[in-house]
Amino acid sequence: MDLSFTPEDQTFREQVRAWIADALPDDLAVKARACAHFTHEEIMRWHKILAAKGWVAPSWPEKFGGPGFSVTQRFIFNEELELAGTPPLSPFGLVMVAPLIQRFGNEAQQARFLPKILSGEECWCQGYSEPNAGSDLASLRTTAQDMGDHFVVNGQKTWTTYAQHADWIFCLVRTSSEGKKQAGISFLLIDMRSEGLEARPMLTLSHSPAFCDTFFDNVKVPKDNLLGPLNGGWTLAKALLGHERTLVAAVGVVRRWVRLAKSIAAVQVGADDRPLLQDPYWRRRVADIEMRLRAHEMTNYRALAEQQKGRHPGPETSILKVVGSELQQRASELCMEVMGHDALAWLPEDGVVPDNERWVAPNFCYDRAATIYAGSNEIQRNIIAKHILRLPSA
Amino acid sequence: MDLSFTPEDQTFREQVRAWIADALPDDLAVKARACAHFTHEEIMRWHKILAAKGWVAPSWPEKFGGPGFSVTQRFIFNEELELAGTPPLSPFGLVMVAPLIQRFGNEAQQARFLPKILSGEECWCQGYSEPNAGSDLASLRTTAQDMGDHFVVNGQKTWTTYAQHADWIFCLVRTSSEGKKQAGISFLLIDMRSEGLEARPMLTLSHSPAFCDTFFDNVKVPKDNLLGPLNGGWTLAKALLGHERTLVAAVGVVRRWVRLAKSIAAVQVGADDRPLLQDPYWRRRVADIEMRLRAHEMTNYRALAEQQKGRHPGPETSILKVVGSELQQRASELCMEVMGHDALAWLPEDGVVPDNERWVAPNFCYDRAATIYAGSNEIQRNIIAKHILRLPSA
């Protein structure tokens, strides 16, 4: 057992840190310090800066354009990005569909899609959930009818995050109604500019149009855009679920929220005229979250170490989503609490509240989704009960 | 709306308080102040003192020997007993079986049993749970075979509290295997000295022999001892459940534990050389429980007020068991916490820990049962979901 980093790792860390300090544009650096929301344009600007450096896809194999980082380097790299608060890249292309294209795609598909994901020329979104297929994903009803050389897709996807900015959508669609409902599902890659396809942005609790209802009305999709085998889409979906799990450990987000809470508590004055951060009660509140975050981080390290050794993820990975999302909510709740009256402000103008408080309320609202998306925490607990604890079914 | 007591109520309260101060024997008063366990002998001694005064059964109708208290007087009376910390009377006769005998018994049964319950000449225990019928009470297997003029009872009851001290046991037994399992159950009153009946005390987590395994081997029970109709026992059991619910609100117990926690925290010294009770952290811990206890007490008052008006208990009564038992555990956990190192002591000799700490650890252990007995809190939540919230069944 060894929890230290090698001297080489430390050197790498310093290089990354120096590069970020240099490469992050000033306007983005200002927003990063305020934990502000980044616009799509800002995110893509940062994507292209990373892409030019060759660091945009740290987990991709080198043959597809990855930088050849070790798992530890990937970890350090992510940690430095999070500490700097750089714009969070859209995961749908880089982290979600790309590994599936790499694993299940043919050479033509790999050549067509991967370079443009890497460069940022094409953005992606995810078409999974439907109005009546949320937790029960396999009940999806969007159909793709086989017309010989193409499919015709009809139906509706919902909660498609940032579909309004996307060039492509990867979708689970029903291609057969025979057998178990999981068996008739295929995985399609669909051009967002197809005729009959419309993405209608929907406001979230944070009042940002973070996701869309996406409608498919006789959308033609070439057969070449089928990823993996016909009716084999469920396998791809499950493979993706593993990817999502480490994605949603949210260690960096929680750490940023806790740091933000401390920076607010260092300024907000309590009833005894001292900053809250000097009051044992509030220190204890911060400490409680920090201690749990520490446990969560160590669990995340354990998962990474397994990955590094090329082993199957252990049972500890299954808890990352649940613990991470619940911590994320606790941390943004704490930010709201330390703000006192300022927590009442909504999308305030300059100067109404201190700069570092401006984005807390929408973050707090948006974080309610953390325990719902990517498999609600109820579904996650069902999965752990069944597959890890092997408890009996009803 | 009015939360005050009338001048008459206040006078009554003063009379009760003065009487208790006078009537409670000195040795019991000493134990009361230390929140000690009372022995069966001590409990029955106090029972007889109350009985002599005519106050042992405040909720009984006057025609059976009740004192004719109003609901508010009953409430005040109980509150004063709890504040004085008097020995808790055994509920099985007075509060559990007696109301059923009053409601479902014939005159002969009422004349035979009620006076001796009142006087304390006969003690009762409850034969409900079985090794394989805990939460699922209706699955009980103890049988009573109809032999014409008597029943023959065979089977095993478990967790029969203080059966070793009881003269009589009231039992749910299976008298028919036809129809729904609830339909074949009868309610029998059985003499503990019957041949073939044996109660084997079992140690609890508090290391006191608080309950027994009770075995029935061809026990003869006269037909006269059937309470209510044959195969109608489930109705009696359900009627009793309502009684138990206010019984287990545990307001007095929680209040006593919180008072004890404060008395310990007033003496135990913290890291800053001050008593814990002067440390804002510990004050806040106490306050959190006190605030919730206040909510629980007010809810209990609401239930009492409904009862006073002769109305059906509202939905608020259904939560009393759950909230009360969970608070009881929190309060005894807090007692343990404020004790610091002293919480390690188990049934200590005189002088090892301060007197008021001596009984905390066994109380804490025994309180784990509070969320299990009288319908586990899981069962209570099932009941509320079904009958109050009317949520759909699977």
Add this chain to the structure above:
Amino acid sequence: MDFDLSEEQQLLAKTVGDYRKQRSPVSRFRELRDAEGPGWSAQAWAEMGELGWLAAPFPEALGGLGGSFVEAAIILEQLGQTLVPEPYLASVVLGGYTLALGADEAQQQRYLAPMLEGETSLALAWAEANNRFDPTRVECEARPAAGAGGFTLHGDKRFVLNGHAADHLLVSATTPDGLALFVVGGDAPGLTRTTVGLIDGQRGAHLRLDGVAVTAAQRLAGTGAGAKAVLERVLDYGAAGAVAEGLGVASAMLDMTNEYLGTREQFGRKIGSFQALQHRAVDMFIEVELLRSLSMEAMIRANEADERERVMAVSAAKHQLATGGQLVSRQSVQLHGGVGVTDEHDIGLFFKRMQALATICGDGAHHATRYAKLI
């Protein structure tokens, strides 16, 4: 011991309940939220005045209907259930009680009476950047002006509920002889009001007082300890009012969630048949009932001048709103799943109102600390 409402009170609850269902469903709140303007309707306010709701809790001597704070709480609980946006809490409770307890007869005649009729609305400006829910720590200054007992007011007030729309603002400030309260017209020279959007979609204002001139007649009759005691009592009414409205919000959320659990299907069954969700709903129900119990106690004890009894009842209730009420609110969103986090579904509007009410007149930590000092 009696928890029943009187017949008149039951009638009041029913009248307000019918009104909000028919005349002010949640969609009305949403429209006013999304429109330009103050976020509430002067016409509806005038109607509430005509119906006697604004006068209900005040003694007849002040132009009221002779009720008590219980009437205000009854009305607020109803208004909470469909998020009625008119400033009852800000104007009637915070503004009205400040005048009822702290003003002289002439001031009450001039400023309280028209509000009770629904002709004007009030706001109480007590929050400042550094007073963390303590109304007696005031940096705003009232400097004696040349001549007959007047002052000029200097300083900033923050998050003044209904401060953007109020005709008269009640402002706390420190004079050389202690804390005092002043009535300031909404259009007073030297007063700048900046409308601030609030998390729940309502509005408030930040005030800048840059030498606002007030006469002796604008200073509320109480001074020094008087104004302090008034402010403390008024904020307890405010906290108890937030609890009552929050109880309305929480019980509406519980009902909506139960309804959703009983209709939404996943995996071929109603999701309300899943035991884990059932038990979650039960936990919500428990918190609502405990909140109801403490709201009842707070609405009665808020009237008590005895500080200990009043503070303990009010703070316990407000703390329960900030803990139990928030649990109900957050779990309601969770149990609604994806639709729960869209702005299109009403549940999110309730969620945000609950967040605001948990903060208004002191958050959970503030009230728990206050309670802990008295144990």
Add this chain to the structure above:
Amino acid sequence: MDFDLSEEQQLLAKTVGDYRKQRSPVSRFRELRDAEGPGWSAQAWAEMGELGWLAAPFPEALGGLGGSFVEAAIILEQLGQTLVPEPYLASVVLGGYTLALGADEAQQQRYLAPMLEGETSLALAWAEANNRFDPTRVECEARPAAGAGGFTLHGDKRFVLNGHAADHLLVSATTPDGLALFVVGGDAPGLTRTTVGLIDGQRGAHLRLDGVAVTAAQRLAGTGAGAKAVLERVLDYGAAGAVAEGLGVASAMLDMTNEYLGTREQFGRKIGSFQALQHRAVDMFIEVELLRSLSMEAMIRANEADERERVMAVSAAKHQLATGGQLVSRQSVQLHGGVGVTDEHDIGLFFKRMQALATICGDGAHHATRYAKLI
């Protein structure tokens, strides 16, 4: 970053695991608990000495096997799983590390070496009535005696783990020049040991030191800040050791509970098929995994002399034991239902051991406060 045990460590875990399953199942603990005597067996202790477990964590120069605290933690986690009652935590961790860090060579030779062989056992007497888990607040006095650097010890020590059975007791006391540690023989004149039954069925002792005479050679080499630093480091080892043992207890309880959920039937189904109970079991699993993660960090960082890193890792872990570990323990009893609250079922024995471990070397509040000072 590597969480794997070395091959030797894996072998050690397996050896201890096999031993406790075969030679010291829970029934052995129960027998020793219910019998007269010290509650553990000198013969088993000697065996552990022969097997090298007592020497495992110490450097070879001290007669150890050259391992680190990680070896002690590995052994403790295994011992926790069947409640092996021998005083590993008290004698090897608290006693052994005090001598390893604080004693001179002659003292180590005389007092540590025979303990590592399993010939003797040790105890650390640090807790007092008024020091609330802070080992540096000491009321026990060491008064200089006439002649060559000796002292007499006066005062009381409480809840000394293995204090009833130890051959040598390490006692903290205040000298005129600061805090010091002394070795006292179990049979020293002036020493009264009162055996105290502990909640987990083990025993400890209260000590009365009534002028116990000690020579200069019985004073551990470190003095003043030295003894303070030693005690603080040793109690961090102790806390990390309690966490490791507690992890064993918690994971055994989770396994037992899962087993029970998978076999016990009510309402015609396995109770483990009820979703509310499944989710409860998942919450327990989560707490065990988080405890495992922090135990790993604590067992490594306990070795660090750097106070901040060490304290944060150890206190976070101990706090997780007192919160997450206790949740596992309490829910295990709950999910066992009626049998869970009888003394006859093993689950209650684990419940009580968890309660003791949560308190030993500082409870949750103590460690959270310590952590909070460093954030």
